[in-house]
Amino acid sequence: MVGLAEFFERKPDVEVVVFAGKGGLGKTTSSAALSYYKAVNEGKKVLCFSTDPQASLSDIFERDLFGKGIIEVAPNLHVVEIDADKNIASYQQEIKQKILDMYELDELPKEIEEYIDSTSAEPAMYESATYDAMADLVSSKEYDLYVFDMPPFGHGVRMVAMAEILSAWVDKITEARKEAAEYEAVASTLRGGVETEDMILKELGEIRRKMDTFTGLMTNSEKTAFFMVMVPEKMAILDTERALAMFKELNIGMSGVVVNQTYPRDLLNKPDLPDFLKKKIEGQEDHLIEIREKFGDLVSALIPMYDREPKGLDMISHVAEDLMHSRRDLLWW
Ligand SMILES: Nc1ncnc2c1ncn2[C@@H]1O[C@H](COP(=O)(O)OP(=O)(O)OP(=O)(O)O)[C@@H](O)[C@H]1O
Ligand SMILES: [Mg+2]
Numbered sequence: 001m002v003g004l005a006e007f008f009e010r011k012p013d014v015e016v017v018v019f020a021g022k023g024g025l026g027k028t029t030s031s032a033a034l035s036y037y038k039a040v041n042e043g044k045k046v047l048c049f050s051t052d053p054q055a056s057l058s059d060i061f062e063r064d065l066f067g068k069g070i071i072e073v074a075p076n077l078h079v080v081e082i083d084a085d086k087n088i089a090s091y092q093q094e095i096k097q098k099i100l101d102m103y104e105l106d107e108l109p110k111e112i113e114e115y116i117d118s119t120s121a122e123p124a125m126y127e128s129a130t131y132d133a134m135a136d137l138v139s140s141k142e143y144d145l146y147v148f149d150m151p152p153f154g155h156g157v158r159m160v161a162m163a164e165i166l167s168a169w170v171d172k173i174t175e176a177r178k179e180a181a182e183y184e185a186v187a188s189t190l191r192g193g194v195e196t197e198d199m200i201l202k203e204l205g206e207i208r209r210k211m212d213t214f215t216g217l218m219t220n221s222e223k224t225a226f227f228m229v230m231v232p233e234k235m236a237i238l239d240t241e242r243a244l245a246m247f248k249e250l251n252i253g254m255s256g257v258v259v260n261q262t263y264p265r266d267l268l269n270k271p272d273l274p275d276f277l278k279k280k281i282e283g284q285e286d287h288l289i290e291i292r293e294k295f296g297d298l299v300s301a302l303i304p305m306y307d308r309e310p311k312g313l314d315m316i317s318h319v320a321e322d323l324m325h326s327r328r329d330l331l332w333w
Contacts, residue, residue, distance in 0.1 A: 002326040004034065004301050007225070007256060014225050016138060016217060018148045019258070021229035022239050026260035026303065028056040029310055029319060030229050031149035033303075036313070037320035038145050039077035049137060050149040051082045051130040057149065062312050074313055078143070087129045088120050126151075135214040167211050174204045218252070225255035227300065232262055232287035237294065256300030259291060263305050264329045288332035302330040 008014065017034060019027040028050070035048035047070070050057045055066040058081060061073050067083030095116055096108055108116075130151065138146055181201065218224050228243055230236040240257060247254050263281040267273060291299060303322050310319045 002299070002301060002328075002331065003324045004227075004256075004258075005324040007300050011222060011225065011255075013222050015144070016146045016148070016224040018150060018224070018226045019229055020150045020226060020243065022236065025231050025236060026229045026258070028052070028060055028149050029260065030227070030258055030303070030323060031147050032057065032060045032316050033310075033319040033323045035077055035079070035145075035147045036074065036316045037324050038147075040074055040317070041320070041324075043076060044144040045076050045142070046078060046145045046147060047137065047143040048077065048079045048147045048149065049082070049134070050080075050151070051084045051126075051133065052149065052151050053084065055081060057081045060311050060316065080137070082130070082133050084126055084129045084133075085120075087133060088126070091129060091132075092116050092120065131214075135210055138217060139210065139213065167208065167215070170204055170208045170211070174201065174208070177201050177204065221253045221255070226252060227256050227258050228254060229258045229260055230291075231260050232284040232291060234287065237287060237290060241294065254298060257291070257295050257298045258301045258303065258323070259288070259299060259330075260303045261305045262288065262302050262330045264327065265332060266329050285332050292333040302326040304330055 017031075019030045019034075021027055031048055031050070035046045038044045039046040048057065057079055058065045061079060063071070063073055063079075065071055065073075065079055065081040067081070067086055070078050070080045072078050096113065099105070099108060099112065134148060178201065226247065228240050230240045244254055263277075263284055265281070265285075267281055268278065301323050303319060304327065306315075306319075308315075310316060
């Protein structure tokens with residue numbers, strides 16, 4: 001039987017599942033479906049999480065969740081849709097306050113204020129806010145399963161690479177800080193204390209520890225699973241191959257591939273099938289065979305093309321069933 005149920009039988013200790021892949025192919029749909037199945041069918045305490053500014057989880061669960069904190073949308077199924085812009089703003093505010101406190105200022109120098117404000121325009125800031133929120137949620141250990149619906153850019157691979165870049169960056173600053181501390185210790189003793197430098201170093205140490213724990217979890221294939229969501233189309237095949245190579249470079253194993261929007265082959269037996277649809281279905285055949293050849297056993301689930309957008313708990317429960325126990329008639333091999 002194809003389907004994610006088989007995967008979870010093999011990997012019962014998985015705590016984090018990440019759906020990655022190009023935009024618009026089914027990451028949010030798969031995240032909602034898996035979360036629903038684990039929570040409602042299996043009674044696990046699940047947290048489904050996203051930072052998509054398009055509020056796609058609100059859209060699929062048909063509830064206003066954006067920036068509203070953790071909300072239980074069905075028994076055991078908790079959803080949180082982080083407003084990353086709001087998080088970035090409060091993060092910047094926090095930095096400003098720290099500088100004010102540390103240097104006992106009443107007001108920030110204008111250039112510093114402008115510099116901090118300008119950082120929100122950087123794409124890395126969005127990713128680091130997402131990353132931070134992920135790390136915080138997972139470290140709470142309150143849930144049996146965390147499902148991350150990756151934001152609609154890149155592959156979600158950059159997200160992971162980010163951790164290593166951040167770690168290296170923290171190490172560099174820590175080193176610089178230690179050096180500065182040696183010089184400043186003398187001056188500070190004259191002023192009556194070494195408090196300030198110690199505080200910064202302590203904070204850097206904490207950031208580093210948090211990142212190490214998180215990276216450790218993300219790269220542990222018994223605990224964390226990455227699935228690429230794709231569709232039976234040429235571009236998606238090329239893209240998934242590229243993503244697989246990128247994951248390899250980061251030393252992260254890809255757990256599997258979810259093939260979404262697959263037409264059931266027995267539709268072809270329908271006598272009144274419109275020619276247009278017939279061509280479309282036949283067109284998928286070659287791609288599905290290629291997917292089988294290229295990704296082999298990595299193909300973990302196939303989800304059919306539905307006659308409407310899967311939205312609302314009722315529809316999600318159908319998708320959940322298809323994701324966990326994929327239908328045989330979707331296989332073209
Ligand atoms: N199997 C399917 N059958 C019919 N419609 C689908 C199917 N899967 C997804 N869709 C629809 O396709 C659109 C994109 O799906 P989804 O939002 O899950 O993709 P995504 O990868 O999360 O996109 P983004 O990268 O923008 O976040 C949605 O409108 C969704 O309802
Ligand atoms: Mg999405």
